[in-house]
Amino acid sequence: MSGRRYDYGRTAMIGIGTPQANPTVEAELRIILPPGCALAVNRLTSSSDDPMQRLRDYLEGLEASLDQYDTLRPDAYGFGCTGSSYLIDANAEVRIVERIEERLGYPVVTATAAIRWQLAQLGAKRIALASPYPPALSEAARAYWTGAGFDLVEVRRIDTGSGDTRSIYTLGSEDARPAAEALGRLEIDAVLLSGTGMPSLALIADAADSGPALLSSNLCLANRLSDLVGLPAPTGWRSRLAEALAPIKGAPAR
Template sequence: MNLLSDIDIFNGATCFVSMEYAPLGLIGLLTPQANTTVEPEAWALLPSGFSLINGRLVSQAPNLNQRLLDYFDQLESSMPQFGNAPLSVLALACTGSSYLMGCEKESQWVNAWQARLNIPVVTAGMAVATALKTLGVRRLDLLSPYPGDLTQASVAYWVSHGFDIGTVQSVNSSDPGFHAIYTTSSESANNAAQALSASSADAVLMLGTGMPTLKTLLIQRDRTGPPWVSSMLALMWQSVAAIPNTAPEASDLQTWLDAGHWADRAQAMGIAPTST
């Protein structure tokens, strides 16, 4: 399979992975250039038999919102990082790009790239929407690490997908001098989550692929109340489910929410809580 036959491949090192480690499917994961959270959470969440190779979404724009738009608009320049690796699915780990593009244009964009690559293309935004609809969610509370304008863009995006938005709870970052989202800690997320402990929504969504979420998901899993969903959990679930011939147990969303296949791995990686 020549995945990128109509894209010029750059001259240089290309990423390869032994298919020995991906007998059930290989995910091509694209991550925003400074994001330090996507890769460890993706590896923790993946079921056995699936693997991934990671590339970076890059933009030189000084403005955050313009960079987010560039990530999708300039996908052509990111794809050569995968060379001719036999990808089963392409996953884009950036919800902010979806918010600014809007769900209608995003859907058209995804369809165009799927036709071009001849593999499923999954964005984090669309994966979250699919997960929430699978759960029958209508009313949604949000836990947001974003600045105010991007939080409002996310609210508009979820409303356009048909969800009613209840409480929007902000999460504080520790060092906005680097990147406010990427310096958000699990402790900050957990502290903010306390404000939603009595949520009456159908689900609580932890926004963004840059905020660490696995500790919070495990804590909330063992408490009563609505299900908690993160952008990364939804993205990896939908990426696996989109691969042809995936076993039903690997594509069952409730199994992912229960953390049956990833709790021990998170513990081993040091990103699971010591107590709930």
């Protein structure tokens, strides 16, 4: 961590990049990370109408996106988009990250790199994937995790009813529950709920202590960012989640 101190974010200043229409990354990381961490969020943008090209643009244009921070230098930065890594050559991603770290002077971690780190921490080799993606991106995800050396036992799609990846943002945790529970009965080490746009903390909070670990892109990203700034894995987020999901007194029923 840097020697700077802020009134807000005295524990750490964490940078987060989130796809332009994604409402989930920032919300879940604010719940997971301890209150002493401040989030500085920038939007990953693309003008492409092609969902796959948009995802590529987010990562290929990351260095330019970080210029939004001007002189701000976070203690660590998390790229909050899993699908981009499934479509970019892995070596090209490494070069992008290394170039940014050398120029800006702070660590940068992608969501997929955070997931790989978390799986390594758990010693997990046999995994299953719950995928809220259209078929082509689901297949790219399969190729990515297989190419990364994992035994990917099953990929189970969560249908959003659209080929546009932005339709993920309409999902709730309950939409992923059938897939997560089915995959959790397999002889595997971990179930990955892929995609930073799909809410998942309620599912993880409900998961049994026995059986395969249930992980999400956002939880792994928060854990890795905590590690990079010298903090232990976040605890206490379940109570913050309960508070965030509690009904608002006096609010009209929806």
